[in-house]
Amino acid sequence: MxxxxxxxxxxxxxxxxxxxxxxxxxxxxxxxxxxxxxxxxxxxxxxxxxxxxxxxxxxxxxxxxxxxxxxxxxxxxxxxxxxxxxxxxxxxxxxxxxxxxxxxxxxxxxxxxxxxxxxxxxxxxxxxxxxxxNPEMRIGVLRAKYKCGNRDLKFLMTYLNAVKAIYDRETMAIVAKEIISKTSLEKYMNKEQFYVISAAKFPYGSKEFKYLLKNKDKIKEITDNYEYAILYGSAYDKHMQKFAKKCKSLEELNKEVERCNKEFPIYNIGNTKKNLKYTYYIANNLLQTWYDAKVKDAEVYKGENSYVYIYHGMCDEILRTPKLAASQKIVDDFIKIAQNFAADRENGIIMGNIMLAKLYLHKKDKKNAAKAFDIFYTENGKAGGNNTHPSVTKLKEAIDKL
Structure with missing residues (x-):
C-alpha cells in the first residue's frame, strides 16, 4: 500500500x-x-x-x-x-x-x-x-483610427504590425508605403525593421525598387534567403506577366526575360519562359495553341505519379480562366481526357471523377456532376483521402445549388 x-x-x-x-x-x-x-x-x-x-x-x-x-x-x-x-x-x-x-x-x-x-x-x-x-491595440480599433485619418508615424507602425499579424497583405503594402514616404528606405535597411520594406511590395521600375536593386548585396546580408527571393522575384514575376500580355511576339517576350535575368538571376528560367508563353497565348486569343502545348507538356509525365495531378491542375486552370472556360471545344475535349482517367480504377478513378464533377458543374449538368462527385467521394474515402477539405465541401455545395 x-x-x-x-x-x-x-x-x-x-x-x-x-x-x-x-x-x-x-x-x-x-x-x-x-x-x-x-x-x-x-x-x-x-x-x-x-x-x-x-x-x-x-x-x-x-x-x-x-x-x-x-x-x-x-x-x-x-x-x-x-x-x-x-x-x-x-x-x-x-x-x-x-x-x-x-x-x-x-x-x-x-x-x-x-x-x-x-x-x-x-x-x-x-x-x-x-x-x-488592450482595447486600444485591438485590430478593429486600429482599423477605425486609420480610417478616421490617423497617420502619426508611431501609430502607423503599430497598425502595420497588427495587420501583419492577421496576414492582411493588401493593407500591409498600403501602410508600409505610407510609413516609408514619411521617412526613407534607408531607415528600414536593417535586420530588425526590414519587414517594413518587404511589406511595401514596391513594383518593378519604381524608384524604390531601383534603390533595392542597387543595394541587393546589403539586403542579402540582412534578410533570409526566402525573404530575399520573394522581395525581388515577386516584383519581376508581376512585371514579366504584365509584359507577356502586351508584347507583340514571343521573341520580344524572350528578350525581356533575358534582360531581367541579367539584372537579377531568375530561378528556373526555362520554366518561367514556358509559363509566360502560356500567358502570351491567352492574351492573344491563341487558345487552341495554349491547349495543345499544355497537353503536350503533360504527356511527358505519363507513367509517373504526378501525371494525373498535372492534368487536374490544367483542369482548374481552364475553369478559372474566362477565355478558356468559354471555349466549348476545349472544355468538351478535356471532358474526354477526364473520362479516360475516371475509367482507370487503379490510377485515375479519384482524380478523374473530381475533374468530371468540376467540368459538368461548369456546364451546369447537375446529374453528371453529382454522379461524378459521388464516385470521387466514395473512392477518395476508401483511399483515406480528406473528404472534409474546403475544396471538396464547396464543390458539393455548388453542385447541390444547380
Whole structure:
C-alpha cells in the first residue's frame, strides 16, 4: 500500500512538472463563453483543421511551451475547434473563418474583439494575446483610427504590425508605403525593421525598387534567403506577366526575360519562359495553341505519379480562366481526357471523377456532376483521402445549388 501511495504521489508530482503549455477546455463553445463571463476573461479559440500544416506546428511546438501556457492560462479561457467537425462547422461560418489557423479572441457575448492568422513563434503569440487584452491595440480599433485619418508615424507602425499579424497583405503594402514616404528606405535597411520594406511590395521600375536593386548585396546580408527571393522575384514575376500580355511576339517576350535575368538571376528560367508563353497565348486569343502545348507538356509525365495531378491542375486552370472556360471545344475535349482517367480504377478513378464533377458543374449538368462527385467521394474515402477539405465541401455545395 505504501509503494502504491509513493507511486501516486510521484505521478502527481511528475504530471505537475510536465503539465506545461496552454490548457484547452473540453466542453462546448457555450461552456467556454459561460466560464469566460464568470471569470471576466476573453475566450481564446484556436480555429484549426486536421490537414493544416501551420495548425499542427502551433499545436506541437508553440502551444505546449511553458511561457505560452503561463500567459494564456492566466488570461483566457482556451478552446480548440476543428472547423470541419462538430460545432466547429457552424462556428466557422459564424465567424467567417477562411484561412487556417485563425486565432480568435472572443468576449463573453460571443463577439470577436481581436484575431491572429497563421503559425507564429511564441513571442508573437504572446504579443498578440497582450494586444487582445488592450482595447486600444485591438485590430478593429486600429482599423477605425486609420480610417478616421490617423497617420502619426508611431501609430502607423503599430497598425502595420497588427495587420501583419492577421496576414492582411493588401493593407500591409498600403501602410508600409505610407510609413516609408514619411521617412526613407534607408531607415528600414536593417535586420530588425526590414519587414517594413518587404511589406511595401514596391513594383518593378519604381524608384524604390531601383534603390533595392542597387543595394541587393546589403539586403542579402540582412534578410533570409526566402525573404530575399520573394522581395525581388515577386516584383519581376508581376512585371514579366504584365509584359507577356502586351508584347507583340514571343521573341520580344524572350528578350525581356533575358534582360531581367541579367539584372537579377531568375530561378528556373526555362520554366518561367514556358509559363509566360502560356500567358502570351491567352492574351492573344491563341487558345487552341495554349491547349495543345499544355497537353503536350503533360504527356511527358505519363507513367509517373504526378501525371494525373498535372492534368487536374490544367483542369482548374481552364475553369478559372474566362477565355478558356468559354471555349466549348476545349472544355468538351478535356471532358474526354477526364473520362479516360475516371475509367482507370487503379490510377485515375479519384482524380478523374473530381475533374468530371468540376467540368459538368461548369456546364451546369447537375446529374453528371453529382454522379461524378459521388464516385470521387466514395473512392477518395476508401483511399483515406480528406473528404472534409474546403475544396471538396464547396464543390458539393455548388453542385447541390444547380
Amino acid at each position: 505504501k509503494k502504491i501511495l509513493v507511486l501516486l504521489v510521484a505521478t502527481f508530482i511528475c504530471s505537475g512538472l510536465f503539465a506545461q503549455g496552454i490548457e484547452f477546455e473540453h466542453g462546448t463553445f457555450n461552456d467556454a463563453l459561460a466560464k469566460a463571463k464568470k471569470e471576466n476573461k476573453l475566450v481564446f479559440m484556436d480555429c484549426y483543421t486536421s490537414w493544416c500544416g501551420p495548425c499542427k506546428y502551433l499545436a506541437k511546438t508553440i502551444f505546449p511551451q511553458k511561457e505560452v501556457g503561463d500567459y494564456y492560462n492566466k488570461n483566457f479561457v482556451n478552446v480548440k475547434m476543428d472547423m470541419e467537425k462538430g460545432e466547429g462547422v457552424a462556428l466557422c461560418k459564424k465567424y467567417g473563418v477562411s484561412s487556417f489557423p485563425t486565432l480568435l479572441f472572443i468576449d463573453a457575448n460571443g463577439k470577436v474583439v481581436h484575431k491572429l492568422v497563421g503559425g507564429m513563434p511564441a513571442e508573437d503569440l504572446i504579443k498578440g494575446g497582450k494586444a487582445a487584452l
